[in-house]
Amino acid sequence: EDQVTQSPEALRLQEGESSSLNCSYTVSGLRGLFWYRQDPGKGPEFLFTLYSAGEEKEKERLKATLTKKESFLHITAPKPEDSATYLCAVRDFFSGNTPLVFGKGTRLSVIA
Amino acid sequence: EPEVTQTPSHQVTQMGQEVILRCVPISNHLYFYWYRQILGQKVEFLVSFYNNEISEKSEIFDDQFSVERPDGSNFTLKIRSTKLEDSAMYFCASNRDRQETQYFGPGTRLLVL
Numbered sequence: 453e454d455q456v457t458q459s460p461e462a463l464r465l466q467e468g469e470s471s472s473l474n475c476s477y478t479v480s481g482l483r484g485l486f487w488y489r490q491d492p493g494k495g496p497e498f499l500f501t502l503y504s505a506g507e508e509k510e511k512e513r514l515k516a517t518l519t520k521k522e523s524f525l526h527i528t529a530p531k532p533e534d535s536a537t538y539l540c541a542v543r544d545f546f547s548g549n550t551p552l553v554f555g556k557g558t559r560l561s562v563i564a
Numbered sequence: 565e566p567e568v569t570q571t572p573s574h575q576v577t578q579m580g581q582e583v584i585l586r587c588v589p590i591s592n593h594l595y596f597y598w599y600r601q602i603l604g605q606k607v608e609f610l611v612s613f614y615n616n617e618i619s620e621k622s623e624i625f626d627d628q629f630s631v632e633r634p635d636g637s638n639f640t641l642k643i644r645s646t647k648l649e650d651s652a653m654y655f656c657a658s659n660r661d662r663q664e665t666q667y668f669g670p671g672t673r674l675l676v677l
Contacts (some may be wrong), residue, residue, distance in 0.1 A: 465586070
């Protein structure tokens with residue numbers, strides 16, 4: 453059973469059309485939830501870290517929120533340069549103290 | 565802004581050959597990691613390294629794999645006898661403290677023929 457599930461798998465938006473990406477997790481000892489952006493053929497680029505339910509972080513057009521079971525990445529008025537795959541990862545106390553467990557990602561396309 | 569760097573960016577090798585992938589973590593970081601991503605699949609943890617020894621490893625990290633910090637800046641992943649299924653992007657990551665965010669390098673694309 454996957455510990456981290458991201459939805460939708462792919463999302464196509466018009467420029468300026470706001471939306472949200474979902475990351476649900478089943479780990480019981482959350483030690484951090486991480487959002488990364490990945491461009492094709494590149495490494496994951498850090499966006500946000502969230503540690504506790506109710507926490508929110510913002511950066512430009514992106515806002516990440518965390519509940520006890522899921523996280524949302526809200527994209528407000530996206531631009532074509534926001535097109536990328538967005539990865540969610542968790543660190544779980546019971547999986548060891550260091551490994552990140554990744555979801556499959558949401559592939560976002562923003563059309564001008 | 566400090567970055568994790570990796571070399572080479574691409575490596576093509578024949579099955580059964582040894583490869584060494586190199587990484588230079590961010591300079592004040594103490595924890596180092598290798599992950600891999602097979603094309604179209606999730607990023608998967610391989611190994612973590614601290615204080616010159618492996619601290620955690622996954623089931624993927626079998627006897628064919630080894631890691632080393634040969635000097636004060638480099639961190640390497642060696643695959644002794646490559647298999648077709650080792651073809652993937654390999655990412656190095658680092659952080660100052662194991663509880664903090666891991667910062668990833670650009671990756672090495674390994675193709676085993």
